[in-house]
């Protein structure tokens with residue numbers, strides 16, 4: 001069965017534009033079938049981008065958009081922090097193609113580095129990690145993903161995560177705490193928890 005988190009999803013490739021406004025800036029990004037939330041900015045992602053503290057204009061990064069999908073988070077980060085490098089990482093090849101196209105649309109093609117997880121250079125440490133993580137892959141894979149990337153925060157770095165409460169936002173917060181990370185609930189809106197890790 002093909003899912004949005006498959007490596008090579010089979011769903012239709014019909015293209016559409018979706019528009020949204022974050023931090024007073026308008027974005028118009030392209031999506032297709034076979035990627036997460038292809039019809040609109042996901043409401044959880046919207047809560048994350050509106051409630052977490054976006055980087056300042058002088059921030060240099062590097063930032064990680066973990067599970068980037070078609071790239072809305074990477075596009076916003078690269079726009080509000082025009083000097084920063086943003087790694088946009090996803091297992092889904094179609095998502096990576098769209099994230100690269102959307103990086104060009106937002107004028108940040110040179111600073112958004114779209115990559116499969118294994119393509120990110122080992123030495124890179126992130127000032128911030130942003131993620132609307134793939135809860136539906138199951139706890140084992142979700143936890144493995146966080147165990148892989150959270151240790152790659154630079155000293156003093158912060159991870160911002162959004163999780164729907166009914167999909168286990170509170171239990172994920174508990175698990176992250178048990179892994180030894182300081183974690184706080186930054187905001188709770190429309191059934192989503194925004195977690196600040198680090």
Ligand SMILES: C[S@@+](CC[C@H](N)C(=O)[O-])C[C@H]1O[C@@H](n2cnc3c(N)ncnc32)[C@H](O)[C@@H]1O
Pocket residue numbers: 004005006036037042045066067068069070071072073089090091092095117132133134135137145
């Ligand atoms: C909930 S979606 C969020 C997509 C996008 N950030 C957004 O806000 O629309 C999670 C994404 O994580 C990706 N994903 C699943 N497993 C992953 C893994 N092990 N490493 C990186 N990305 C993964 C999925 O393909 C999917 O695009």
